[in-house]
Amino acid sequence: MSEYATQLSVVLVNGIFGELPSQVFHALAFNGRLSFSGLLHHTHFSPVEVRHSISVLIQQQLVYWYEPDNIGPALYEANLENSYLLARSGKYIQLLKDRFGDFASELVSNVIILGHVRIGDLTRTYFPSIDERGPLSEIVASDHLSQLSDEHPVKPNGDTEKHVHTVDELHSTISNLLGAGLLCLVHESYFRSAADNIAEAEHVVPRDGSIKSKKQQEATWELDVQQKLEDWRYGSKADMNTLAPNLQRTKRTFDGEHDELPTKKRKLAGLRAKGSDQIAGGQEIASSGWLDQDFIVRVNHEKLKIIMRNQQLVALAEESIGTATSTVYAELLRTAEPQLRKCKNELYIADDDPEIELATLPQVSTDKLKAIKKLLHDLPDLSSALGKVDPSEIDLGRLLHKSKKPKKRRKSVQSDADEASVEGSASSDESESENIANESESDRSTNDRYSNSNSPSRGDNDHPSEGRNYKTPDTTPDTTPKTNGVTSPSDALRQHLLLLSDQPQRFLIPVPRTKTDLEKWAVPYHDLSRTLLQNAIVSITISRFGPLAGRLIRILAANDNSTKLDEKMLVLLSLIPQKQMRTLLHSMHRAGHIELQEIPKDGSQRRPGMTLFYWFFDPDRCRKKMLEETYKTMTRLVQRARVEREGVRSTVEKAERTDVVGREEELLGEGELMALNEWKEKEERIWGEVGRLDELVAVLRDF
Template structure:
């Protein structure tokens, strides 16, 4: 897979940051040289074959490298996986969103998977119980302080060298003692109970059913291109006379598509089993509260652990595609909050959470492996009902607040209740709907709603009356109807927020059917891209550069004579600004000569904005900036190597202020401050990469 040099350097630095120098050198060689075997890698990395094989095993363990074996020549070819390598920049964001949505134990399980790579379920549960119980239960005076700087992009993963399996069946046969790496027995404190295996299995089942963790099959170690090529090669054997003619080609394509779907079904067997047998809650059951105070996302997880216990050899790993969907939902919720307010944004988050159960990845291409259900979802879109949204809404959200008051004569019911069958289409920077009058449904799915007396309720909501109890606290909302209002009334109030989202200029939500709602992710992400591009252009070229860019984005190609009149600018100023933006790569110019002489006065210069080309250049510049941040971090670590060597000692970790001398401690604080700034900058740059490419 071809990547730019800056992207390849960034991937190598990210792998080096989390997994060390050996896999980093191999990934860098594969991204720079392309597909290679062990002999070529030994030549390009200056490592011996034994070291190369060890590094490849570690890289394959973490899905950083694909491999393909030719059965005729028995030669294995390795290929770098730049997507998985770059995803390491989002480790902190992923752990944060997992913590808030699924709880602390789920976050720790994901953290363990990031450290171990793909691993069997039984081994993961055993490792998780032993590691986190050891952290809690040391009573001999030695504390296990994690080297954690609370940084977004790169949480340091603790490398527990004192991990020992003990009994392979159960390391907690004796609840009162454990054995560490030096063979010394220590007792567990009375107030610290070891983590129960049932809790770990249930949480793991919840994550697998949600798609955050996926089961691993043999086909996942091949690149999608190689996998499709191998399937086509196998199908070709069924046609000894060759694939010729329209009929035979159609049969061949159908056979290839069927086998690829079968591979997709094989990959999701465990997920489907957990969803169908145990993990979906009925809609009328109140959702359980997580340990961190959040709410579950609709998965019960009561018998999911028993299903995983029956298949302990199932190999699992983290699914970054699903994690990107969660990160996209978070970004869109923040975007909506800027325009429609906090309460309506929380309703939008509940809608996105409902859609998230049926959305498996953000991006699709011709090599994406999908099941028949996923293909149908991708091509027909995902819809959810108001009941599903309400069930995913947190009980702490007061849906009676955040809705303004308007008289009935000021509301166009036909427009407010209009159902839009088709998503909006993007033309330049504006969104236009391709909806014929005959396809427009003007009926309402809320025609029986009695609006009498509604104005008084809205007035109370706007004035914060009626939603504040006598003691000044806001009463909590109860889905069961025992709170301040019934379920039906709360659903009607929530529906008003959905209509606000649908009527907004940004069109966050589309009312697509009777009591059905959906989100058109393409136009929304396009708006985010335009916002970031406009901010970037305005910061670099001022308001005039932004005005010219918006005109070209909307009108297309314009000559240099028409553009000054439309921009209300002087012609010399336009020429200077356009030349400056062309040099920076934000605008392009096309020369159309009127005759063969190609004289400047006989040439028409058409200026235009090429969005795809601009995004590629911006992304490459972002990669370069991230590389420089990480390289600067390496320089700072080298300059402070004496101080860091002290803080890495286990007897000093967590007690730096007490153990270090004053001047040494000040140097340590200075380094941590620089480190936080660099990591924060990398995190902000990663937001641009997500918007411009991954979402």
């Protein structure tokens, strides 16, 4: 972790938990792993103060701790990843509100405030009258919890007055969230750093003495260790069963999504399907009873990252294709959500064989999408959201080249003669006759003919459309009906999916129907993340150095980033005058967007005249540089927010007094109100910007 990431974490901790914990966190973040006495030495606080801060930080999972072998002193270490995620809590709550409603988002905001919480304690906070059925958790002090939730605007007592929630409702909400992966179980391992976890797992997992071969024994042991780590991370099967003993795993669909394990994919990729299905499976846990009170839950930021990426991809699709298509894409990505546990797909294998690579990607079948209510509702919109063209101008042959049996329902539409699209005027006898032929033939043969008819001729000629413009449109009146390939409403969905895979960004990869499997759509997350990253870098470059710089960086980033070009070549490619280009290149180089390599022609003398200069773009280096700058910017914004708040501190404090809230108009002076509003605006601006920067961080770091 970098300097500014650390600074940012400290600033965030300071803003939320106050000065004392942030000082302790600062000491840990800048000095690395410390024991308690080391911490005392570095902070100059009293042991009581340090102990108190440490407990707050541990409660929030901002500090790792580990007692090696239960001997010796416990060691503490700052958890920089989680502390950064404090900046993302707002997004989490907003997401919950959108998907699961107000109650769920309240619930989760409580969980966020508490760091992690025992289900029993959560229940009791909402329903104080209910008897605890289990022993109090040692980790979560219940008085701590009630104290915190008192501070929080969502007060359990006041809440029940507004809407009456039952315990069942609470539990089913929690289990829904667990099912969607937005809450997850807490295990001891969450409080240990990755290295400690491995050490601990290796310590705990026994070696199987029954296996003779030492090599084999080692291999099984290593797999067991991995399995243990996964169990810790994602919850073991046994845990899941005790969590909800009388759960029925129904196929009740939740917004049209139901569990479908990509078992085939894993088999193909030669991967073991491990116990990932319980939580990540996305199956709704339909609970008839209560969840086990002793389980401890927390929010799962890994899932949020996946959802954030999906949102950005949808925005990209919207920007580059259109709203209707992006709606389809949004639903598809959402359906694919349960198939991912992490943003960086652990199953993904970049392979020369596209089949294997495809198999490691999350896939969604067309039929599953067709079942989604929202999409059905939108179908009329979908079918009208495509431009209409002459049917002869559509060739799906290449898009679906792998499909041996194209079973596409594809009739030419006899809609009213539309005045038509831009290409409109070009119509020919040929297409007309084809059209007539299409109608007369049976559906099926039409389909085959349609998708294949153009293919052979296309093979010989790369630009079959060349001649088209030179046909004489005047001789034949424009009678050929235009089509957008949509006949029935359900066809529209498929058309949009095809359109998504027909984009240069490659939003989807069609997986053709086989004998045993339905037609599916794979999401190439890996490549798409890279596209998002490159887009982010290019847009930073453009806004800093202008569009010509964007051109240069795209040239350098093309060809798999391995191209190194000298100035002359760049001039030739970019057609930018050399002088102008040189200025651009140097300022881009200074800002760390591109890199320069010098190759001396005269050995060790390195005279500038005898040196070749090659420019290149290193996406990873650039990414890190931009990430650093983003962290720094965020840090400064948060710091500035504090400065702004200090300026109007007395007013803000007055406005926040319980007797003033709601009666600001009466109790605050005119000047105070103005200052307050001004400050609120600034605050909004700053935090809005922090939110946007956080999205950039997600692109640069998490995807």
